[in-house]
Amino acid sequence: MKKTLLLFSLVFVLLMPFALFGQGCALCYTQAAGSGAKMIAALKSGILVMMFPPMGICVFFTIMGYRKRNKFYELDSNSAIHDERGPNADLGW
Numbered sequence: 001m002k003k004t005l006l007l008f009s010l011v012f013v014l015l016m017p018f019a020l021f022g023q024g025c026a027l028c029y030t031q032a033a034g035s036g037a038k039m040i041a042a043l044k045s046g047i048l049v050m051m052f053p054p055m056g057i058c059v060f061f062t063i064m065g066y067r068k069r070n071k072f073y074e075l076d077s078n079s080a081i082h083d084e085r086g087p088n089a090d091l092g093w
Helices: 002-015 018-024 026-033 037-067
Strands: none
Touching (some): 026 037
16 A cells, blocks of 8 residues: 555656646745735736636536537438438447
8 A cells, every 4th residue: 555655646746747846936926925905906806807817718618518528419300411211310430
């Protein structure tokens, strides 16, 4: 059990991107620490502005994909394109 946990931890650390360690850069830290309360509030709201739109887009496409998962191609009754066996015939695909 310990060997499996150790192996999993080692693989996780090796696969972790090194860009995550860039969050502690000295310039960003000193700039944020030396700023006033308004700048800190703006920084926090900027983080939210940059986080929620991409997350919303991903959630939207996930929901739309889930809702449309069983729709492939529907023929309406007025369509001129029909198989001779009918619009609901199984084509064997």
